[in-house]
Amino acid sequence: xxxxxxxxxxxxxxxxxxxxxxxxxxxxxxxxxxxxxxxxxxxxxxxxxxxxxxxxxxxxxxxxxxxxxxxxxxxxxxxxxxxxxxxxxxxxxxxxxxxxxxxxxxxxxxxxxxxxxxxxxxxxxxxxxxxxxxxxxxxxxxxxxxxxxxxxxxxxxxxxxxxxxxxxxxxxxxxxxxxxxxxxxxxxxxxxxxxxxxxxxxxxxxxxxxxxxxxxxxxxxxxxxxxxxxxxxxxxxxxxxxxxxxxxxxxxxxxxxxxxxxxxxxxxxxxxxxxxxxxxxxxxxxxxxxxxxxxxxxxxxxxxxxxxxxxxxxxxxxxxxxxxxxxxxxxxxxxxxxxxxxxxxxxxxxxxxxxxxxx
Amino acid sequence: xxxxxxxxxxxxxxxxxxxxxxxxxxxxxxxxxxxxxxxxxxxxxxxxxxxxxxxxxxxxxxxxxxxxxxxxxxxxxxxxxxxxxxxxxxxxxxxxxxxxxxxxxxxxxxxxxxxxxxxxxxxxxxxxxxxxxxxxxxxxxxxxxxxxxxxxxxxxxxxxxxxxxxxxxxxxxxxxxxxxxxxxxxxxxxxxxxxxxxxxxxxxxxxxxxxxxxxxxxxxxxxxxxxxxxxxxxxxxxxxxxxxxxxxxxxxxxxxxxxxxxxxxxxxxxxxxxxxxxxxxxxxxxxx
Amino acid sequence: xxxxxxxxxxxxxxxxxxxxxxxxxxxxxxxxxxxxxxxxxxxxxxxxxxxxxxxxxxxxxxxxxxxxxxxxxxxxxxxxxxxxxxxxxxxxxxxxxxxxxxxxxxxxxxxxxxxxxxxxxxxxxxxxxxxxxxxxxxxxxxxxxxxxxxxxxxxxxxxxxxxxxxxxxxxxxxxxxxxxxxxxxxxxxxxxxxxxxxxxxxxxxxxxxxxxxxxxxxxxxxxxxxxxxxxxxxxxxxxxxxxxxxxxxxxxxxxxxxxxxxxxxx
Numbered sequence: 009x010x011x012x013x014x015x016x017x018x019x020x021x022x023x024x025x026x027x028x029x030x031x032x033x034x035x036x037x038x039x040x041x042x043x044x045x046x047x048x049x050x051x052x053x054x055x056x057x058x059x060x061x062x063x064x065x066x067x068x069x070x071x072x073x074x075x076x077x078x079x080x081x082x083x084x085x086x087x088x089x090x091x092x093x094x095x096x097x098x099x100x101x102x103x104x105x106x107x108x109x110x111x112x113x114x115x116x117x118x119x120x121x122x123x124x125x126x127x128x129x130x131x132x133x134x135x136x137x138x139x140x141x142x143x144x145x146x147x148x149x150x151x152x153x154x155x156x157x158x159x160x161x162x163x164x165x166x167x168x169x170x171x172x173x174x175x176x177x178x179x180x181x182x183x184x185x186x187x188x189x190x191x192x193x194x195x196x197x198x199x200x201x202x203x204x205x206x207x208x209x210x211x212x213x214x215x216x217x218x219x220x221x222x223x224x225x226x227x228x229x230x231x232x233x234x235x236x237x238x239x240x241x242x243x244x245x246x247x248x249x250x251x252x253x254x255x256x257x258x259x260x261x262x263x264x265x266x267x268x269x270x271x272x273x274x275x276x277x278x279x280x281x282x283x284x285x286x287x288x289x290x291x292x293x294x295x296x297x298x299x300x301x302x303x304x305x306x307x308x309x310x311x312x313x314x315x316x317x318x319x320x321x322x323x324x325x326x327x328x329x330x331x332x333x334x335x336x337x338x339x340x341x342x343x344x345x346x347x348x349x350x351x352x353x354x355x356x357x358x359x360x361x362x363x364x365x366x367x
Numbered sequence: 368x369x370x371x372x373x374x375x376x377x378x379x380x381x382x383x384x385x386x387x388x389x390x391x392x393x394x395x396x397x398x399x400x401x402x403x404x405x406x407x408x409x410x411x412x413x414x415x416x417x418x419x420x421x422x423x424x425x426x427x428x429x430x431x432x433x434x435x436x437x438x439x440x441x442x443x444x445x446x447x448x449x450x451x452x453x454x455x456x457x458x459x460x461x462x463x464x465x466x467x468x469x470x471x472x473x474x475x476x477x478x479x480x481x482x483x484x485x486x487x488x489x490x491x492x493x494x495x496x497x498x499x500x501x502x503x504x505x506x507x508x509x510x511x512x513x514x515x516x517x518x519x520x521x522x523x524x525x526x527x528x529x530x531x532x533x534x535x536x537x538x539x540x541x542x543x544x545x546x547x548x549x550x551x552x553x554x555x556x557x558x559x560x561x562x563x564x565x566x567x568x569x570x571x572x573x574x575x576x577x578x579x580x581x582x583x584x585x586x587x588x589x590x591x592x593x594x595x596x597x598x599x600x601x602x603x604x605x606x607x608x609x610x611x612x613x614x615x616x617x618x619x620x621x622x623x624x625x626x627x628x629x630x631x632x633x634x635x636x637x638x639x640x641x642x643x644x645x646x647x648x649x650x651x652x653x654x655x
Numbered sequence: 656x657x658x659x660x661x662x663x664x665x666x667x668x669x670x671x672x673x674x675x676x677x678x679x680x681x682x683x684x685x686x687x688x689x690x691x692x693x694x695x696x697x698x699x700x701x702x703x704x705x706x707x708x709x710x711x712x713x714x715x716x717x718x719x720x721x722x723x724x725x726x727x728x729x730x731x732x733x734x735x736x737x738x739x740x741x742x743x744x745x746x747x748x749x750x751x752x753x754x755x756x757x758x759x760x761x762x763x764x765x766x767x768x769x770x771x772x773x774x775x776x777x778x779x780x781x782x783x784x785x786x787x788x789x790x791x792x793x794x795x796x797x798x799x800x801x802x803x804x805x806x807x808x809x810x811x812x813x814x815x816x817x818x819x820x821x822x823x824x825x826x827x828x829x830x831x832x833x834x835x836x837x838x839x840x841x842x843x844x845x846x847x848x849x850x851x852x853x854x855x856x857x858x859x860x861x862x863x864x865x866x867x868x869x870x871x872x873x874x875x876x877x878x879x880x881x882x883x884x885x886x887x888x889x890x891x892x893x894x895x896x897x898x899x900x901x902x903x904x905x906x907x908x909x910x911x912x913x914x915x916x917x918x919x920x921x
Contacts, residue, residue: 477901
């Protein structure tokens, strides 16, 4: 059980990184509370697996420190960090039974057999493995094997955190949901710190209390799923989370206000002054509506997404998406669009304009 | 992989079938033919029934050769397999040294067998060979052409030299195919080196080791050229293995009947033992 | 402890190199030096032994003969094994398992058993003492091996590749040559390597099936060793030269050797 602190963490796979792009992980400062459920979310190659391996001790960072509670574990090997990890591809000891697999971490640590039996039975019940305890682990399906991996982490009482590296990759779609709910349930029962790495927003948002969104080696936002959706701190978050993602449209800045397609827009935040590089407004398709006044637009395409229709419109020379409830009327050809001011934001150089501090 | 039933696949197999049948069945029939006949030269043959088989099976000469063969095969298996695994475990996994090790280790495998025999013949000569001279210099009375023990020692050392690399290569191939995640999981589970070997490496190597043992078993049972060049079966008959004895009978004495009968018995012994071994080694997998 | 693991392969390689070194060093010595004194390094360094080999046709023809039949054998074995391996890896058909096992039993057949019948068979059809005879004889153990290795590699190629190609309108031969063969090029390399290896090192059959015209280098060596007394230097030089082709081949396939057997199915 531990609070995990990452302090000024940087990592590069190169011996002598020169360019900013040489860093797999740029400056990172994070604190994870004991017992929380966290997700590390980001596209492939964003550095999330690197970060996970640094936490588990399989990799030593080039710079910075990792603290478990107040103990510096930066240079400790994995076995002394008391963490457990569930890998992308199920790792089980093929020749052992499910029981022996679960008992393995305890036996390696010299736990007496009576205690082993108690723990294994308890964890097997928790992970629905009781019926299979006597079976060979090799004979199980992928989800069964992932449960064993997880069980090997849960069975130990000294575990500081359980790390998951995209654990549902090889699981059949219809079982993904089950296993995910199981994880959530287990987290509530054992209240261990769990860190879940994924590139799938559904997995991250349903599992975690707090999600860390990463992009090209950098943390772009940390927040609850609601915060990520409602107040993206970076256009990347807006775009990556939500389906379809946030509309990001280039704009001009005049006296702190956004000007798009010749119109001054009311927004939730103000920009102090125009940026040299990029000035954009971001608004989610959910927060755009057709109305009688507003921006001139042209409807290009309508696609049915079940309870919603996704309308692709062209406005001020840019394409944007509008989410319309099923059954609601959609104007054909020309229309007027309105952005809901509380949910429309100005972004400069990618970041939310006027945000108080770096994440 | 689920395969589809397709009898036309026979056409794809046909060339192999014809070629191997030509090579295997015709000569095998010839052998069977000889094994049941008696000849007094001039290509005149008489039916001899199974008398040759009875003779061979009863002859002490065959028993001795078979005994020597079994001793030889099991000795080299007992040395080469564990040694090969140990070396494979100790080999580097990455970098330039992998290539260096693989290339150097594979060298003995590609030397013609009679050259291997000749090389060791020279290498072990007590007067002018490095091994023979060294052993004598440090106080051993070593002479493989005169003393049975020394001949066996040289023969086994030569085979270990020649073939351990095959086990190494196979075991190594098995080892590098283990994903990193297994080692990482084992580290996290606090497994000792022995536990990693016992529960990860050995199970993953099982398949290739089965192949290695089968190949070494079959090939060592067939071994002819190297020992015949090294010791010629001597001193006396002390290192006369099955193949050497067979060639002595067939080509040396032209006793075709007994040689043929012996060939068949010999072949059946290999088949039977390979089959038993194969069944035992793969039974586990079938159970799952 | 961990730091010393490099010692194990190092000592093993040293052990492997010692006899080879002795052979090579002897090939540079004169017969007098070999028989007269025990020297670790050639004292009177000579290339005489090599000169003899490269100027005497009975010697260098041996090499040429060996290389010819080994090449024929390798090409033949791989080409014939390819379709069969494909059949075993993709289809189930009547007697497939038995056939596969029967093929492998030929790998177990002792060459000594087959030497005499081969001699008679090949004499009868009139190809005794030709390169083809040796190449054909060696297919006995190389074809099963090639089928075995190739089948392993092919089973690793997803069946969807075949299906996609057929949907795209490829005929079977077209698909096989244009798409499938390039896909398993590594497997073909490995199979060819092992065919080369086992054909190159085999002597008993090669010697039995040849007299003059196709006599392999290995057989030339045994003749020399027995007939013209003990010309150890010459023998050593000839032996040294037989190591070279193998060493070259290993260098090219070093990354695939280990995989070859690992992927074959038991």
